[in-house]
Amino acid sequence: MRELGRHILIEMYDCDPDVLNNLETIRTEMLEAAIVSGATIVGEVFHRFTPQGVSGAVVIAESHLSIHTWPEYGYAALDLFTCGDTVDPWVAFGYLAEKLQAGRTSQTEVKRGLFPTELGQARPYKNTPAQRSDC
Amino acid sequence: MRELGRHILIEMYDCDPDVLNNLETIRTEMLEAAIVSGATIVGEVFHRFTPQGVSGAVVIAESHLSIHTWPEYGYAALDLFTCGDTVDPWVAFGYLAEKLQAGRTSQTEVKRGLFPTELGQARPYKNTPAQRSDC
Numbered sequence: 001m002r003e004l005g006r007h008i009l010i011e012m013y014d015c016d017p018d019v020l021n022n023l024e025t026i027r028t029e030m031l032e033a034a035i036v037s038g039a040t041i042v043g044e045v046f047h048r049f050t051p052q053g054v055s056g057a058v059v060i061a062e063s064h065l066s067i068h069t070w071p072e073y074g075y076a077a078l079d080l081f082t083c084g085d086t087v088d089p090w091v092a093f094g095y096l097a098e099k100l101q102a103g104r105t106s107q108t109e110v111k112r113g114l115f116p117t118e119l120g121q122a123r124p125y126k127n128t129p130a131q132r133s134d135c
Numbered sequence: 136m137r138e139l140g141r142h143i144l145i146e147m148y149d150c151d152p153d154v155l156n157n158l159e160t161i162r163t164e165m166l167e168a169a170i171v172s173g174a175t176i177v178g179e180v181f182h183r184f185t186p187q188g189v190s191g192a193v194v195i196a197e198s199h200l201s202i203h204t205w206p207e208y209g210y211a212a213l214d215l216f217t218c219g220d221t222v223d224p225w226v227a228f229g230y231l232a233e234k235l236q237a238g239r240t241s242q243t244e245v246k247r248g249l250f251p252t253e254l255g256q257a258r259p260y261k262n263t264p265a266q267r268s269d270c
Contacts (some may be wrong), residue, residue, distance in 0.1 A: 004205065005212065009142065009245060043180035045194050055199065056190035059180050063203050064192055068216070070139065070248070077140065077247045079214065081203070108245070110144060112212045113205070 004113030005063055005083035010057045010093060012076040014103025020069035020076055022049040025054060029099045033063055035093035041083065059072055067096075081112065085093050138197055139248030146237060147211040149238025155204035155211055158183040162191060164234040164262075169193050169200055172227035197222045208244065209240035211235055216247065 001008055019025055027046045033039050039060035046056030057066040063081035072075070078096060080089040154160055162181045167178050174195035181191030192201040198216035207209070212232060215224040232240055 002247075004208075004210070007144065007212075007214075007246070011248060042190070045180040045192065047177040047194055049196070052153075054176070055194050055195060057199055057201065057247035059181065059182055059190050059192060061184070062214075063190065064194065064201055066199055066201065066216075068140075068198050068218070073248070073250065075139070075248055077142075077198075077216070079142070079216075080213070081201075081214075083203070106154075107168040110243070112144070113146060113208070113210055114209075116206065 001114050002029060003111035004115070005081055005111075005118040006064075006089060007079060007081040007110045007112045008089050008093060008107055009079065009110065010078040010096075010105060010107040012078065012097060012100055012105050013074060015069075016075050016077055016101040017074055019075070019100055021048075021052050021054065021071040022053050025056045026067060026069065029096060030056060030058050030065055030067055033080075033092040034060050034094045035097050035098075037080075037082075037089060039065075039092075059085070060063045065092060074103075076102075081115075082097035136249050136251060138246035138252070139171075140216060141224060142198075142214060142216040142245045143224050143228060143242055144245065145213040145215065145242040147213065147232060147235055147237035147240050148209060150204075150209050151213055151236040152157045152206040152209055154235055155209070156183075156187050156189065156206040158189050158195060161189045161202060163202065165191060165193050165200055165202055166213075166232060168230045168234075169195050169226040170225060171230050172215075172217075173222045174227075176202075186259075195222070200227060209238075211237075218248075
């Protein structure tokens with residue numbers, strides 16, 4: 001079996017509420033987390049809620065990084081999904097845990113896209129190369 | 136213990152490769168999946184890769200829906216993350232499995248944001264209401 005990607009689900013508790021509620025800070029740090037982990041950013045979307053909280057996603061060539069914050073609980077839910085071997089999602093995790101000043105975290109890594117055979121033997125699509133350019 | 140959200144990780148195999156490779160179709164069906172599940176869309180981002188594949192995310196007031204497709208394997212990785220009780224992520228799952236013509240799926244539901252006490256007892260943030268307007 002081989003997986004196409006790794007998906008890390010992260011709970012960050014006891015974060016700085018002011019950081020969690022700042023749209024520009026969250027956006028900047030999520031983009032920076034993508035960069036420091038070696039990812040290629042291809043798109044982004046962020047939104048601040050009323051009365052509080054920020055949600056957003058950074059789409060990368062290697063999948064995505066997402067975040068949802070609840071400042072009132074000092075809590076953020078993140079998931080860092082990467083495919084290929086060039087990006088290390090744990091680097092992004094370490095970066096964000098520090099920037100959000102998380103007091104406590106828990107994280108689970110899930111393998112995504114499991115195939116019973118070597119990927120090179122998978123069904124080709126219109127005779128294009130068998131791999132996405134970045135994975 | 137009470138959770139803030141439900142996060143469903145979905146593997147869709149043996150999908151229609153042409154659907155998986157069509158940016159506009161994927162975008163349209165992801166937005167529609169959000170709507171049929173009762174979510175409120177607050178943002179979106181989609182990208183088509185060369186030579187193939189589409190990635191994207193729909194940020195909703197209740198968290199997010201994301202997708203990454205590998206047409207060459209007939210495979211799509213989705214995750215549907217919702218908070219609150221007004222949105223049913225399984226409705227979005229059923230809708231998308233049909234639209235992507237998935238031959239086989241596997242899915243795992245993960246509880247996100249577990250708190251040991253009732254949420255009403257959590258630390259308040261600047262005296263704002265204890266819940267996001269939509270969750």
